[in-house]
Each structure stands twice: as C-alpha cells, then as structure tokens.
Amino acid sequence: MKHVIALDIGSTSTRAALIARDGTVLDHLRRASGHERGAQAVAECVLDFIAELRDRGLRKYGEAARGVGVAVPGAVDEGRGLALFSANLGWRDVPMRSLLSRPLRNLPVALGHDVRSAGLAEARLGAAQDKDRFLFLSLGDGIAGAVVTGGRIESGAHGFGGEFGHLRVRPGGRRCACGAVGCLETVASVPAIAEAWARASGDPTATAVHAARAAAYGAPRATRIWRQAVAAIADAVVAGIGLLDPRTVVVGGELAAVGDILFVPLRAAIAERLTFQAPPEVVPAALRDTASCQGVALLAWDLLAEAQR
Amino acid sequence: MKHVIALDIGSTSTRAALIARDGTVLDHLRRASGHERGAQAVAECVLDFIAELRDRGLRKYGEAARGVGVAVPGAVDEGRGLALFSANLGWRDVPMRSLLSRPLRNLPVALGHDVRSAGLAEARLGAAQDKDRFLFLSLGDGIAGAVVTGGRIESGAHGFGGEFGHLRVRPGGRRCACGAVGCLETVASVPAIAEAWARASGDPTATAVHAARAAAYGAPRATRIWRQAVAAIADAVVAGIGLLDPRTVVVGGELAAVGDILFVPLRAAIAERLTFQAPPEVVPAALRDTASCQGVALLAWDLLAEAQR
Structure with missing residues (x-):
C-alpha cells in the first residue's frame, strides 16, 4: 500500500500516522514531543519517529513511505517550509523542512500549519467537501x-x-x-x-x-x-x-x-x-484528532504529484 | 481613444466616467441617482446616462464605448450580475446586468460592488500594486x-x-x-x-x-x-x-x-x-472618488479581453 508519513507536532505530544493517497489513516501513533529541549531536539525526535514509522510502513505494507508531512502550530510559512513562531513550542524562524529533509535525503517533506492542515483535510475529505x-x-x-x-x-x-x-x-x-x-x-x-x-x-x-x-x-x-x-x-x-x-x-x-x-x-x-x-x-468537523495529520499528508501527496509533472 | 463607460451608483448621486484600457479617467461626470423611484427607475436613469456618455465618447474620441461597468453598493454577485441587496437604495435581487445589457444590445456589461471595485482599482492602479x-x-x-x-x-x-x-x-x-x-x-x-x-x-x-x-x-x-x-x-x-x-x-x-x-x-x-x-x-488609498468607476471599468475591460480569447 502506497503511503506517506504524517506528523502533527503539538505542545505536549506528537501524533504520527501512515496515510494513503485517498487520505485514509492506515496506522496511528502518539508520543511526547520533548519540546522543552528546543527546536533542534524536536527535529531529532521527529527524525527518530520518522525512522521508526518508515520501518513500520515497510514491514506492514511492503513499501517505503513516499514522503513526509509535518504539521506544526503557531505561524507557518508553508511555501518556504519555515516554522516562524510558536509561543507554546518556544521557537522562532525554524527552517523545519530543511532540518528534516537533509537527513531524510530524497524523501520529499511538506510543512503545514496544524489547524490550517486540519481545515484542508475537512475541505478535501471531511465536512467541507x-x-x-x-x-x-x-x-x-x-x-x-x-x-x-x-x-x-x-x-x-x-x-x-x-x-x-x-x-x-x-x-x-x-x-x-x-x-x-x-x-x-x-x-x-x-x-x-x-x-x-x-x-x-x-x-x-x-x-x-x-x-x-x-x-x-x-x-x-x-x-x-x-x-x-x-x-x-x-x-x-x-x-x-x-x-x-x-x-x-x-x-x-x-x-x-x-x-x-x-x-x-x-x-x-x-x-x-x-x-x-x-x-x-x-x-x-467530520474528521477527528487525525485531521492535521491527514491534511499535512495531503500536502505531501500534492508535493509528490507536482514532482511527477 | 478606446474607452469603456463606468458608472458608480451611490445612494444620492451617480458618478460616471469614460475610462481607457490602462485605467486612466478620460472624462468624469456626476448626477442625482433618483433611487427613490425604485430599481427599474434607476436602471432607466442609468440607461439615459449611458446613452449620453456614448454620444459624448463618440464625439470626443471618435470611437464608441467598448463596454460598460456599473458599480453598486450593498451585496453584489459579480459573477451572475445581480444587485442582491442594498439598504440605502432599497432594492433586493435586482438583475441589474440583464436590465442594462438587453437595451444596450451587444455592449458587454460588468457589474461590480462599489467598494470592492475601488479595492480592485487600488490593487491594479493604486496603493496596492x-x-x-x-x-x-x-x-x-x-x-x-x-x-x-x-x-x-x-x-x-x-x-x-x-x-x-x-x-x-x-x-x-x-x-x-x-x-x-x-x-x-x-x-x-x-x-x-x-x-x-x-x-x-x-x-x-x-x-x-x-x-x-x-x-x-x-x-x-x-x-x-x-x-x-x-x-x-x-x-x-x-x-x-x-x-x-x-x-x-x-x-x-x-x-x-x-x-x-x-x-x-x-x-x-x-x-x-x-x-x-x-x-x-x-x-x-492612491485613487480618489473615481476609484469605484476605475475598478468597474477594469472589470468591463476584463470581460472584453475574455470575449476575445
């Protein structure tokens, strides 16, 4: 089953999901964010989480994840992949996409705002279709x-x-x-x-x-x-x-x-x-607590579709 | 000089202008709206005004107006050409574009909201370029x-x-x-x-x-x-x-x-x-009291450009 990895970084916990092209949540996990240790630590924690999810996807679906979507709170510049500001996570101008995509080599990474991503998921899959x-x-x-x-x-x-x-x-x-x-x-x-x-x-x-x-x-x-x-x-x-x-x-x-x-x-x-x-x-809303993961997965799928054009 | 006719119907007076493709106001007039006599009367009054402006344009610039833009206040459905609601003019669901375009035969008519049209003019010609x-x-x-x-x-x-x-x-x-x-x-x-x-x-x-x-x-x-x-x-x-x-x-x-x-x-x-x-x-704002006329003229020029495609 083709899938992408989606993460929703919250102030206390990070949700993760493996998500199919049609937005279906194939698998869903949750763990502590560890944000008290700063943006670099969050990025490392997220990279560990992604590595684990890649293995998991490979094992369960016989395929490697095609891409990654990461949703963060605060102010987000989706186009440039920057986490500009988060009062709760205490960061400012974090180049989150490049922090993640370098170690992930060729895996495309989409960055999204947590709630705007949830809105996107409602638009394409949920109550606002x-x-x-x-x-x-x-x-x-x-x-x-x-x-x-x-x-x-x-x-x-x-x-x-x-x-x-x-x-x-x-x-x-x-x-x-x-x-x-x-x-x-x-x-x-x-x-x-x-x-x-x-x-x-x-x-x-x-x-x-x-x-x-x-x-x-x-x-x-x-x-x-x-x-x-x-x-x-x-x-x-x-x-x-x-x-x-x-x-x-x-x-x-x-x-x-x-x-x-x-x-x-x-x-x-x-x-x-x-x-x-x-x-x-x-x-x-039609979607529940995986809405942000689903939305940011859609952004990752969009990136993949653009790359194929 | 190629031009369109633009009207801005206010609650007390109607402004009119002849406007070139680059948004320049070539000529500018103003008169009472006569809205107390209802939407049909406003439309007739506007048609008289347009007839006069057509003659004026023909005389001054040696060319007939290419199209007409009409800006109205209240709630406006630009796409369908409907003046949906105006508290000041006392109308509701007036098919303003068709009221005007039938008697004007082949002249394309664009309907705009007065202030949104002014905003459009600021975007293309004014302070928000x-x-x-x-x-x-x-x-x-x-x-x-x-x-x-x-x-x-x-x-x-x-x-x-x-x-x-x-x-x-x-x-x-x-x-x-x-x-x-x-x-x-x-x-x-x-x-x-x-x-x-x-x-x-x-x-x-x-x-x-x-x-x-x-x-x-x-x-x-x-x-x-x-x-x-x-x-x-x-x-x-x-x-x-x-x-x-x-x-x-x-x-x-x-x-x-x-x-x-x-x-x-x-x-x-x-x-x-x-x-x-x-x-x-x-x-x-960079544009003054002709901003709405200029904006709705841009809408009329857009209509003409679309028709040529």
Whole structure:
C-alpha cells in the first residue's frame, strides 16, 4: 500500500500516522514531543519517529513511505517550509523542512500549519467537501482556524492567517497569554472553560467537557460559563462572517465533540447577531484528532504529484 | 481613444466616467441617482446616462464605448450580475446586468460592488500594486471594504465579503441602521463623527473633517470624538489582521483625505493592539472618488479581453 508519513507536532505530544493517497489513516501513533529541549531536539525526535514509522510502513505494507508531512502550530510559512513562531513550542524562524529533509535525503517533506492542515483535510475529505468558501475553527487547548476562499486556504502574508483565538471579543476582559486583553481564548478555550468550572464547582479536576455536560443538565453556574463561552465563539464567528461571508462554518477540536450541546446554542447565538448578512450553515468537523495529520499528508501527496509533472 | 463607460451608483448621486484600457479617467461626470423611484427607475436613469456618455465618447474620441461597468453598493454577485441587496437604495435581487445589457444590445456589461471595485482599482492602479494580500477600507457615509487574498478580491458566498462597517467593535454601544449594536459605522462613519462633533461643538453644520481638524488643533472634545473613531477603526482593522494577516492595509474614502490626522494615530492604535501578529503597513488609498468607476471599468475591460480569447 502506497503511503506517506504524517506528523502533527503539538505542545505536549506528537501524533504520527501512515496515510494513503485517498487520505485514509492506515496506522496511528502518539508520543511526547520533548519540546522543552528546543527546536533542534524536536527535529531529532521527529527524525527518530520518522525512522521508526518508515520501518513500520515497510514491514506492514511492503513499501517505503513516499514522503513526509509535518504539521506544526503557531505561524507557518508553508511555501518556504519555515516554522516562524510558536509561543507554546518556544521557537522562532525554524527552517523545519530543511532540518528534516537533509537527513531524510530524497524523501520529499511538506510543512503545514496544524489547524490550517486540519481545515484542508475537512475541505478535501471531511465536512467541507465541495465548499468553495468556509471558515474552520478548532476549539481545543488553543483556538485557531482556517479561512478558505475560492478553494484556497489563506495562510496570510506572515503565516498567521486564521487566528480566531486572538480576536478581541471581550474588550476589558481577561489578559491572554499572548499579551492582549479579551481574546477569544481567554473565555472559550478548553483550559479557560475548565478553570472557570473548576472554580465555580469547587472540583479541581473539572474539565471543559464536564462544564458543557453540566450546562446541558441545567446546572446554573455551568450554564452561565457555557453560555459565555458560546457567546464569545459566536462573536468571533460573526466577525469572520462580516469580513468573509462564508457559505459554511466547520467547527472541530475537543470542544466540538460535545455535539449539540455546543452546536444548538452556537447556531442560535450566531443567528441572533446577524442582521442583513446571510447566515452560513454551522456544522461539526467530520474528521477527528487525525485531521492535521491527514491534511499535512495531503500536502505531501500534492508535493509528490507536482514532482511527477 | 478606446474607452469603456463606468458608472458608480451611490445612494444620492451617480458618478460616471469614460475610462481607457490602462485605467486612466478620460472624462468624469456626476448626477442625482433618483433611487427613490425604485430599481427599474434607476436602471432607466442609468440607461439615459449611458446613452449620453456614448454620444459624448463618440464625439470626443471618435470611437464608441467598448463596454460598460456599473458599480453598486450593498451585496453584489459579480459573477451572475445581480444587485442582491442594498439598504440605502432599497432594492433586493435586482438583475441589474440583464436590465442594462438587453437595451444596450451587444455592449458587454460588468457589474461590480462599489467598494470592492475601488479595492480592485487600488490593487491594479493604486496603493496596492503588486500586493498579493491586503485589506481595503473605505471610510465614508458608510464603511465598507475589500479583502484581497492571493490577488483575488473575496466577494463572499452571498456577495457580502468585506463588510468592515458592521463589525461589532463596541458591544453595548449604539444601535446601527442595520439593526445590530455597536457596529463600526455607529462610531466612525462620516455622519456618526459629524453628528457627535455637531452635538459637542453646538454647530449643526459641523462635519467629520471639521472634527478631525479640530482634534489636530488639540480641541479636547474633538480629540475625544476623533480618538474614539480611530480606536474603533483600529479594532476593525485588527480583527481583519487576526483573520487574514494582510501585508498591507489601504484606507480610502472621504475620511482618509485628512491624511496624517488619521494615519498617524491609526497606525499607533493598530500597533498598540497587536501582540504576536506581524504589523502590516497602513497606507492611504492612491485613487480618489473615481476609484469605484476605475475598478468597474477594469472589470468591463476584463470581460472584453475574455470575449476575445
């Protein structure tokens, strides 16, 4: 079976997958990122992981991997293969593609942004197939997104396209890790919701999903926290609608897994905020936690297809 | 001299121009729109205007116009030639291109959005030449804009792309004509600033430009009004930066004519709001009140070029 190796480097763990040309996940692994030791260490760790995955692919499918795709968070210049900036991984201007492709010799390496890659996977394999223009939001430890216009994912001039998490939805609100005040992440990220619910419920092990479920059961303080989070997400989506007028909004990430507990009030909150604008459909992402791997694998397959032309 | 006819239908007046293939304005006129009599009346009025301009072009340049471009406000589907919605002109789903092109027989007609057309003109002839991704804002009686990614102007799925004027920058603020609360237009449109300064100064004939000039002279109440307007514009631009990471922000419209009185504090207010994001350059539009005509003329020339292929 022809396949590529895909990695999704997160701040705590790195996911890896072997992925077929049609985007199917053949195999899937996960391990600690070791990012505390710097970009060079991450690259070495990734190279070890890739070596292991090459063996594994060869053993299981009788073929060597055709290419590699690596997804990273932060600001990414996909075209030049640079990991420009990541607050969580603590790196800046890391030539990730060349760090990896030299030791890998002839294996083509594609670099992608984790959430924009997930958006690409939704576009080609998931909830946004045949959608020419859509917004993708990933609600997790951080909140990021992808803006897709005319079938193209907008990376931005400096690799920062789609930063929904740092839209200022609560002027005068809490300070964000990024330094600004009132960013969407301060109200609606998984840790922000978990922390608010832990404080309100007195249970230090409370999670964002617990808060959502408690809100669904009508617990008043959970309902307040959840409503505030949903309202903030709606504010960010409505800003995106105002500027981009998408046909569809696809919402994924850990928080989207609660399903209707999120989508029913989110759709209502968006509709409430629109006046003359055309309301887009708001749908859950179809792919789960391998979406970034699948997206960056598509980038690797694209590289291979270009090379054959 | 080869030329096309371009019209920019505004809520009070319609501008018209004869425009050469390189975008040069050869001739320029203006008259009342007569929109109070409905879309059919506007179309008839526009047809009369076009007939007059055809004669004028023939007389002055010895050639008949090659095509027609018509720019309208609101929501526009450029591809299908539909004026979908305009609050100011009070129309909905007007097949403007076919209303015009039937009586004009073989003359090709392009329909454009007024501000997105102005953005296109800035991209090809003005301040954003060779910029692959930029935001264009027009600050006038209304506030609208254009989002340009990868050299393409984003019209949106329903013709509403670039609606900067209705970003909610002041939650809990004033109600907007659109029905929402705290839209950018409620704080920073020309009438909103004029009204605030008329109230503060006691001069009912005060204008937004008066407010800007009084602020530049340090008049305290004018300074407050102007600062609030600039802060609101900065908030909207920063939302655009967060989602789209443009290389450049081009600001035009009546308010931009005050120059540094706007641009110096606007650049400072934007810089103040950014944390990890890369600051774009913020520059004045290069084209003036014929920008929409020039943009829609470019669309008409594009149509002609396509027809020749």
